[in-house]
Amino acid sequence: MKEKGIDEDTEPCEEEISLSLSFSNRGTDTRAKKRLLSLAKGIKRDLVTSEVLRLGFAGLGMAAGRLIPEIAQLPYIKLTAAADLRAHALQRFQQEFKAEVYASVEEMCASPNVDAVYVATPHEFHARHTITALRQRKHVIVEKPMAISLEDAGAMNAAAEANGVKLMSGHTHSFDPPVKKMREIIKSGVLGKLLMISTAYYKDHIYRPFPDHDIEMSRGVVLNQGPHQVDIVRLLGGGLVKSVRAMAAIGDASRPGEGHYACYLEFEDAVPASLVYSGYAYFDSGELTWGIGEGGERKDPERHLKARKFFNSLGSEPDRTRRLEARLEEWRYGGSTPGAWARGDSGQRKQYQPFFGLTIVTCERGDIRQSPDGLFIYDDGGKTEVSVPSGVDAREAELKEFYEGIVNNRAIFHDGRWGQATLEVCLAILQSAAERREVILSHQVPVPN
Numbered sequence: 152m153k154e155k156g157i158d159e160d161t162e163p164c165e166e167e168i169s170l171s172l173s174f175s176n177r178g179t180d181t182r183a184k185k186r187l188l189s190l191a192k193g194i195k196r197d198l199v200t201s202e203v204l205r206l207g208f209a210g211l212g213m214a215a216g217r218l219i220p221e222i223a224q225l226p227y228i229k230l231t232a233a234a235d236l237r238a239h240a241l242q243r244f245q246q247e248f249k250a251e252v253y254a255s256v257e258e259m260c261a262s263p264n265v266d267a268v269y270v271a272t273p274h275e276f277h278a279r280h281t282i283t284a285l286r287q288r289k290h291v292i293v294e295k296p297m298a299i300s301l302e303d304a305g306a307m308n309a310a311a312e313a314n315g316v317k318l319m320s321g322h323t324h325s326f327d328p329p330v331k332k333m334r335e336i337i338k339s340g341v342l343g344k345l346l347m348i349s350t351a352y353y354k355d356h357i358y359r360p361f362p363d364h365d366i367e368m369s370r371g372v373v374l375n376q377g378p379h380q381v382d383i384v385r386l387l388g389g390g391l392v393k394s395v396r397a398m399a400a401i402g403d404a405s406r407p408g409e410g411h412y413a414c415y416l417e418f419e420d421a422v423p424a425s426l427v428y429s430g431y432a433y434f435d436s437g438e439l440t441w442g443i444g445e446g447g448e449r450k451d452p453e454r455h456l457k458a459r460k461f462f463n464s465l466g467s468e469p470d471r472t473r474r475l476e477a478r479l480e481e482w483r484y485g486g487s488t489p490g491a492w493a494r495g496d497s498g499q500r501k502q503y504q505p506f507f508g509l510t511i512v513t514c515e516r517g518d519i520r521q522s523p524d525g526l527f528i529y530d531d532g533g534k535t536e537v538s539v540p541s542g543v544d545a546r547e548a549e550l551k552e553f554y555e556g557i558v559n560n561r562a563i564f565h566d567g568r569w570g571q572a573t574l575e576v577c578l579a580i581l582q583s584a585a586e587r588r589e590v591i592l593s594h595q596v597p598v599p600n
């Protein structure tokens with residue numbers, strides 16, 4: 152990895168410098184190190200190093216429109232390359248970051264100026280692009296769903312292991328501080344043994360501005376939203392799911408993907424969990440969580456209604472796809488208002504803790520659920536609120552975990568094996584629904600200590 156621009160001086164302590172040297176023996180520039188230390192306010196000390204991870208971005212679409220401005224703020228990451236099929240997006244990226252641009256992910260992965268690749272191409276390309284990058288010995292973060300089949304996920308892990316590089320299964324809501332705090336309380340045993348987990352989320356996913364092809368490839372909500380919900384539950388329950396019984400179906404024939412599921416799963420230690428997800432935008436479970444949304448924002452109470460109205464305003468096929476594509480071009484990276492669709496209908500992010508629906512954890516001596524700023528614990532003494540420091544944004548937490556794993560050469564929690572295990576649960580929801588039986592799992596991994 153190379154060093155980022157330098158123009159400022161502050162004095163790092165010796166502890167910080169020694170921690171910074173674990174990644175490379177190539178030597179460091181003291182001024183660069185000092186600059187980074189000064190830039191890295193609010194970042195944990197053991198993360199601060201003199202090295203900058205040079206990131207290539209594969210897929211400059213809607214996700215990129217939201218993500219790239221956030222990544223560009225991080226002092227320990229430099230965007231050095233991008234690959235996409237849309238020439239104007241590449242041109243914008245080149246101008247914005249003075250970076251290399253490529254019309255194919257394969258070519259970008261051959262660049263010596265890329266240490267790691269962020270894969271945000273459409274779902275069906277995740278496996279191919281990830282494996283291409285891993286074989287070029289680039290570390291990879293891959294967006295959810297990690298892949299659309301278990302075989303692909305297995306091949307991705309094999310490629311990471313064979314090439315000695317890190318593979319991270321990207322952002323999910325298991326990075327949210329309240330979810331991590333719930334896990335900590337469960338693990339501490341203060342409320343006795345974990346008895347069961349229940350989680351439910353009702354939102355507007357099916358009418359969000361995703362093309363039909365995207366909905367089809369992700370099997371509607373199951374592979375797109377399932378990874379978030381399953382990751383939360385697996386983290387809380389310790390990771391090792393034994394079996395899944397579920398039903399998922401297409402509830403609106405105008406969209407080619409499953410819009411809802413109900414799932415009962417059991418962990419190896421017999422702890423049960425129920426997961427319910429509805430993406431039809433009639434009821435929004437934000438009503439049960441103080442109107443707070445996934446980004447910790449105060450939700451527009453009519454947001455789900457607006458999503459349905461927007462979808463209906465697109466008319467029917469084939470005009471719908473054409474009209475939607477025109478709007479998507481505005482919102483993708485390189486468009487006139489990148490990321491605007493995600494911002495337009497909500498209040499400011501991070502006002503409160505993020506809520507991915509309503510999750511209740513039941514232990515022998517009490518229940519836990521989220522409060523706007525932390526957790527409520529219900530036990531023999533009544534109801535107590537535990538505040539949870541908001542910490543870093545979940546997206547940033549993901550990039551920190553990735554970066555720290557690389558520079559300190561240590562295991563990443565949300566690695567490819569964790570991602571494969573979550574994908575296995577999501578695919579089992581579909582299999583169980585199709586075969587109307589319980590599915591026994593075999594690729595599960597525990598939450599690391």
Ligand SMILES: NC(=O)c1ccc[n+]([C@@H]2O[C@H](COP(=O)([O-])OP(=O)(O)OC[C@H]3O[C@@H](n4cnc5c(N)ncnc54)[C@H](O)[C@@H]3O)[C@@H](O)[C@H]2O)c1
Pocket residue numbers: 209210211212213214215217234235236237240254255256271272273274276294295296375479483493
């Ligand atoms: N939309 C979001 O806010 C969001 C949020 C989180 C995760 N994601 C994930 O990110 C991924 C991308 O979703 P999106 O909504 O940004 O889709 P999108 O269609 O808006 O963007 C995909 C981009 O990839 C490019 N692309 C397609 N094929 C390519 C190829 N072979 N080589 C190089 N580039 C190629 C397209 O030109 C486009 O710019 C999905 O897997 C999705 O689950 C999206």
